[in-house]
Amino acid sequence: MRVFHGVEELQQAAGTHLGHSDWHTVSQAQVDLFAQATGDHQWIHVDPQRAAAGPFGGTIAHGYLTLSLVPLFVADVYAIEGVRMAVNYGCNKVRFPTPVPVGSRLRGQVTLDSVTPTAAGFQLVATVTVELEGSEKPACVAETLVVVVP
Numbered sequence: 054m055r056v057f058h059g060v061e062e063l064q065q066a067a068g069t070h071l072g073h074s075d076w077h078t079v080s081q082a083q084v085d086l087f088a089q090a091t092g093d094h095q096w097i098h099v100d101p102q103r104a105a106a107g108p109f110g111g112t113i114a115h116g117y118l119t120l121s122l123v124p125l126f127v128a129d130v131y132a133i134e135g136v137r138m139a140v141n142y143g144c145n146k147v148r149f150p151t152p153v154p155v156g157s158r159l160r161g162q163v164t165l166d167s168v169t170p171t172a173a174g175f176q177l178v179a180t181v182t183v184e185l186e187g188s189e190k191p192a193c194v195a196e197t198l199v200v201v202v203p
Contacts, residue, residue, distance in 0.1 A: 054072075054129060054130065054131060054132060055071055055072055055130065055131045055132075056131070056132050056133075056134060057131065057132070057133045057134065058134050058135055059133070059134070059135040059136070059203070060133070060135075060136065060168065060174075060175050060201060060203050063133055063165070063168055063175075063177070063201075064168045064175075066165050066168075067165055067166070067167050067168045068165070068166070068167075069164070069165060070162065070163070070164045071130050071131050071163045071164065071165055071179075072130045072131070072162070072163065073130065073160055073161070073162045073163075073184075074125070074126035074127070074128075074129035074130050074160045074161040074162075074163075075129050075160065076158040076159065076160045076186065077122060077125065077126075077158065077159050077160065078156065078157070078158050079114045079118075079119075079153055079155055079156065079157055079158075079159060080155065080156070081101065081112060081155045081156075083114075083118070084098050084099065084112060084114050084115065084118060084155055085099055087114075087115055087117075087118040087121070088115070091115070091117065093115055093117075097109070097112065097113055098112055098113060098114070098115055099112065100112070101155075109152055109154060110154075111154055111155060111156075112154070112155045113152040113153055113154055113155065114152075114153040114154075114155060116149040116193070119149065119153055119159065119183055119192050119193045120144075120147060120149075120183075120193055120195060122159065122161070122183065123161060123181050123183070123193075123195055123197060124141070125161075126159075126160065126161025126163070126181060126183065127161065127163055127179070127181060127197075129161070130161065130162075130163045131163065133201060135203070136174075136201050136202060136203050137202045137203065138201075138202050139177075139199050139200070139201045139202075140199065140200045140202075141197070141198075141199055142176065142198035142199055142200045143197075143198050144195050144196060144197050144198065145178070145196040145198065146194075146195070146196045147193065147194070147195045147196075148193065148194045148195075149192065149193050150190045150191055150192070150193075150194065151185060151188055151190040151191065151192055152192075153185055153192045157185060157186060157187075158185075158186040159183050159184065159185060159186070159192055160183070160184050160186075161181050161182065161183050161184070162181070162182045162184060163179055163180070163181050164179060164180045164182075165177065165178075165179050166178040166179055166180055166196070171200065173200050173202060174200055174201050174202035174203055175200070175201045175203070176198060176199070176200055176201075177198070177199040177200075177201060178196060178197070178198055179196075179197050179199070180194065180195070180196050180197075181193075181194070181195050181197055182194050183195075
């Protein structure tokens with residue numbers, strides 16, 4: 054994990070690749086809990102028997118479940134010391150280039166695109182690419198926004 058000591062140090066890293074997270078295995082239990090939390094019970098996610106005969110040969114994770122893992126991956130890659138808080142502000146772009154079969158492993162790679170002063174503090178723009186083990190295509194690519202308050 055890379056640790057930045059204050060926003061000034063973080064600003065110097067703008068435009069660089071910050072690293073990769075640990076691998077995370079997506080389980081059917083996790084997919085089922087996500088379905089319960091969001092109300093998205095589409096069979097391709099929660100019915101292993103029906104999904105076995107479907108287009109992916111089994112259940113797949115929700116795209117938004119994959120996206121929701123971004124904070125987990127980012128926390129593995131870097132931390133900022135000496136700030137009061139960091140708040141998710143949203144995403145400029147999100148894409149899901151390939152499905153995530155249940156039981157597969159994901160990890161995130163983070164590139165810090167920019168660090169810009171704002172009225173609230175600093176806005177960080179980072180591209181998080183969620184890699185699917187064994188796939189040439191990523192599971193998710195998200196341009197994320199975070200506001201950091203020193």
